[in-house]
Amino acid sequence: MARLEGKVALITGAASGIGLETARLCAAEGAAVVLADIQDGAGAYAASQIVDSGKRAMFLHVDVADEFSWSAAIAATAEAFGRLDVLVNNAGMVIAGDITELSLADWRRQQAVNLDGVFLGIKHALPLMRKGGGGSIVNISSTAAIVGTTNLVSYSAAKGGVRALTKSVALQCAAAKDNIRCNSVHPGIIRTPIYDTLEGMPQHGPEGNNSKFxxxxxEALGALVTPLGIAGTPYDVAAGILYLASDESRYVTGTELIIDGGLVAR
Ligand SMILES: NC(=O)c1ccc[n+]([C@@H]2O[C@H](COP(=O)([O-])OP(=O)(O)OC[C@H]3O[C@@H](n4cnc5c(N)ncnc54)[C@H](O)[C@@H]3O)[C@@H](O)[C@H]2O)c1
Structure with missing residues (x-):
């Protein structure tokens, strides 16, 4: 039997990278999937591809930093699929920079998407998940929440917040006996389009346009800093998310799953 048969999963940041791979995998494992993102074209296309493969899916425009966007998304999910079993808070972006040069506005923008977005998602999804009798929340944090980074101070702070928030939500849900688990996933260097959109980092190396910073x-970063010597793929992370989303992890809550080729074991 498929591992998410009969379940409904909402995945943020599902138009690209880890979220897209997770949406495809959850659908392949029997879930009806809601792909939420601010990239409407790519998100709608991804949802239509899943539907074309004979699975249930829909795309919703959701800005995770916007509370109204969340209440509308949960209402639309309830209307379309009647329940919500899995919430994957995956949407994220990166603003790099030295702390003395980082503006307060950029600091707040980073927290708004990467940390407020997770808070708002959990806040608005929990009532529908509880109505259905339980579920699983998977928050995508980072190895940057566990070890320091030299140039990602605001990103690390936001991801550290996600890590701590996850554990407190896990305990609140356990105390409420609502059959909802909450865990975090900590990817290392994963080959996704996020590296093309990093803010506050040089576009190119000293040799010019042909030399990528x-x-x-x-790939270069994975080879340099990862004990296994390579970058991971979106599937490497999606497979871990699937485990935490499924009933196979029924006894797992408040934990952190590190998927990093050994990066933080150093
Ligand atoms: N790729 C890595 O090496 C890596 C490592 C650690 C953690 N992560 C985390 O994994 C998650 C997924 O990243 P990815 O690497 O797949 O990147 P990605 O850029 O491929 O995907 C991120 C998605 O989030 C969406 N998004 C951004 N802001 C949003 C908002 N306000 N509302 C809704 N959607 C929004 C983007 O449109 C995009 O589709 C992020 O939280 C990221 O921080 C990635």
């Missing part, structure tokens, strides 16, 4: 090149 290493901070923007997951």
């Amino acid at each position: 290493i901070g923007r090149d997951p």
Whole structure:
């Protein structure tokens, strides 16, 4: 039997990278999937591809930093599929920069998407999940929540917040006996389009346009800093998310699943 048969999963940041792979995998494992993102074209296309493969899916425009966007998304999910079993808070972006040069506005923008977005998602999804009798929340944090980074101070702070928020939500849900688990996933260097959209980092290396700055090149970065010597793929992370989303992890809550090729074991 498929591992998410009969379940409904909402995945944020599902138009690209880890979220897109997770949406495809959850659908392949029997879930009806809601793909939520601010990239309407790519998100709608991804949902239509899943529907074409004979699975249930829909795209919703959701800005995770916007509370109204969340209440509308949960209402639309309830209307379309009647329940919500899995919430994957995956949407994220990166603003790099030295702390003395980082503006307060950029600091707040980073927290708004990467931390407020997770808070709002959980806040608005919990009532529908509880109505259905339980579920699983998977928050995508980062190895940057566990070890320091030299140039990602605001990103690390936001992801550290996600890590701590996850554990407190897990305990609140356990105390409420609502059959809802909450865990975090901590990817290391994963080959996704996020490296093309990093803010506050040079576009190119010193040799010019043909030389990609290493901070923007997951393959080079993976080879340099990861004990396994390679970058991970979106599937490497999606497979871990699927485990936490499924009933196979029924006894797992408040934990952190590190998927990083050994990065933080150093
Ligand atoms: N790729 C890595 O190496 C890596 C490592 C650690 C953690 N992560 C985390 O994994 C998650 C997914 O990242 P990815 O690498 O797949 O990147 P990605 O850029 O491929 O995907 C991120 C998605 O989030 C969406 N998004 C951004 N802001 C949003 C908002 N306000 N509302 C809704 N959607 C929004 C983007 O449109 C995009 O589709 C992020 O939280 C990221 O921080 C990635």
